[in-house]
Amino acid sequence: MEGGAIAQFIPLILIFAIMYFLLIRPQQKKLKDHQNMVQALRRGDQVVTQGGVIGKVSKVKEDGEVEVEIAEGVKVRVVKSTIAQVLNKTEPAS
Numbered sequence: 001m002e003g004g005a006i007a008q009f010i011p012l013i014l015i016f017a018i019m020y021f022l023l024i025r026p027q028q029k030k031l032k033d034h035q036n037m038v039q040a041l042r043r044g045d046q047v048v049t050q051g052g053v054i055g056k057v058s059k060v061k062e063d064g065e066v067e068v069e070i071a072e073g074v075k076v077r078v079v080k081s082t083i084a085q086v087l088n089k090t091e092p093a094s
Helices: 002-039
Strands: 046-049 054-060 065-071 074-079 083-088
Touching: 002 083, 046 065
Parallel strands: none
Antiparallel strands: 046 054, 046 083, 054 065, 065 074
16 A cells, blocks of 8 residues: 555656756756856946846946946946846956
């Protein structure tokens, strides 16, 4: 009787394991990579927001915002987490 009950749970456990390795784990890695990218933002980086706006970081603020210059003299405040991609990284000043 107990052997039959355990045998019924094996497919459920296998499905959960497959879901973990195919869906959950890659999503966690992607989230961690995005957080590291956002934390590494610095002045001069060229970025793309989730809205598709391309600009250059002119100031990194402490409260989770960055100031992005999208045209000559036009600066907007952007929430750091909405930065989708960093196109060009600036070299650290020595």
